[in-house]
Amino acid sequence: MHHSNNSQDFDTADKLYFEELSYERVMDIYELESATGVVVSVGGQLPQNIALRLQEEGKAKVLGTDPQDIDKAEDRHKFSQILDSIGVDQPAWKELTSVSDAEAFADEVGYPVLVRPSYVLSGAAMSVIASQAELKDKLESASAVSPDHPVVITKFIEGAQEIDVDAVASKGELILHAVSEHVENAGVHSGDATLVLPPVNLDAQVMARVKEIAQKVAKAWSITGPFNMQIIKADVGGDEPALKVIECNLRASRSFPFVSKVLGVNFIDAATKALADKNVPAPRDLMAEKRDYLATKVPQFSWTRLAGADPFLGVEMSSTGEIACFGKDLIEAYWASLQSTMNFRMPEPGEGILLGGSTELPELPKIVEYLEPLGYKFLAASQDVKKHLAKSGTSIEVIEFPKTDKNELRKVFQKYNIRGVFNLAKSRGKTLVDEDYVMRRNAVDFGVPLFMEPKTALLFAQCMNAKLPRTEGIPPEVRSWSEFAGGKMM
Structure with missing residues (x-):
């Protein structure tokens, strides 16, 4: 049975090869141009992986968030410890090195669970596993679990709503943030999900809590520049829903252009000013501003x-x-x-x-x-x-x-x-x-x-x-961007 998968299952050797190649190319250009700094927060996952090495081995000046702090977000253990220390919730997880330990943890938190090798790019080679037989099959067929190749197993919360946060910070202070909600339940990759901005199903209390999480994260990781988070909202009993952070990347996401266009504020421009530490804009709560429109970002598939x-x-x-x-x-x-x-x-x-x-x-x-x-x-x-x-x-x-x-x-x-x-x-x-x-x-x-x-x-x-049925003439939804967002990008 073929599975559709555009993200490659990188093994450790591939990962190291691409990182080595990228590191050498960046250092070649850095030295050739006598550059005064390098930006690692607008190029996807790979620059994040080599940020620490660029600073420590290459002695390059990395602009924005300190690579030591980037490492604290990329390393699952450090990431979780910091979230615990600032009182931000996360789904139960564990890194495991044997099938029997994996089975014991999955039994403890309850199926379904999300399983992924700990060395791959975001989203690649992940699986939602519904039973012990399926877990055993997954881990044994891939020969994926060993002390050299641990797997990360996370409790998968069914029926949860996923929330995307795109944000810009300067020296740990939140400057801009956009909160988009997914139409699909959590479990669909954020690149495949339908985003709605501003959200239609998140109340003021949840929006305030999401902003507070973004502020705490910006401060804890001393973020300067762009960052993004995925948060799940789950009803777990009690007076208010649980908000759990499932991922945080100290870089721009694919939805930065989308949120900039919808909100009429150029997020990457603000991030660049923060990186250069020049003309940094004052903090602004875009989500508190009322709009008489919204936008959806939908995936295009090439099945x-x-x-x-x-x-x-x-x-x-x-x-x-x-x-x-x-x-x-x-x-x-x-x-x-x-x-x-x-x-x-x-x-x-x-x-x-x-x-x-x-x-x-x-x-x-x-x-x-x-x-x-x-x-x-x-x-x-x-x-x-x-x-x-x-x-x-x-x-x-x-x-x-x-x-x-x-x-x-x-x-x-x-x-x-x-x-x-x-x-x-x-x-x-x-x-x-x-x-x-x-x-x-x-x-x-x-x-x-x-x-x-x-x-x-x-x-x-x-x-x-x-x-349906359609009316004749130009449909009412056909209007220009400037009619919706009010003209120029700020």
């Missing part, structure tokens, strides 16, 4: 480039690009975003919609509820899905579904005029004849829009309900 890969989102990143759109509300912004993705054709009322996936998830019946008034023909490949949805009185036709003959399946798609597929599975397909895998994969191969993540699928069904 067709990965033959046989299962179009299914998980902790490893799969997207190859992203699109940001504005709107007066979430419905308008998300509607515009999805229609802007490459090769997207809206399923029109009267055409066929194929439904499938897990009958345990609550979203599929709600999707049918939103779409039913629009006059689509609802189709299913199994009686189970029909029974699951028939409770609401919806008319669903079970159709033939040849799983091993692509040509015959293409004819079925044509025969029933299938122009949209909603397949909400709980996990990847295990085999090449798994019904849900075949449905997802062939929707992609036949150029039919596929909705396979529960939260975004439900949101788009809501958009279809609100926006």
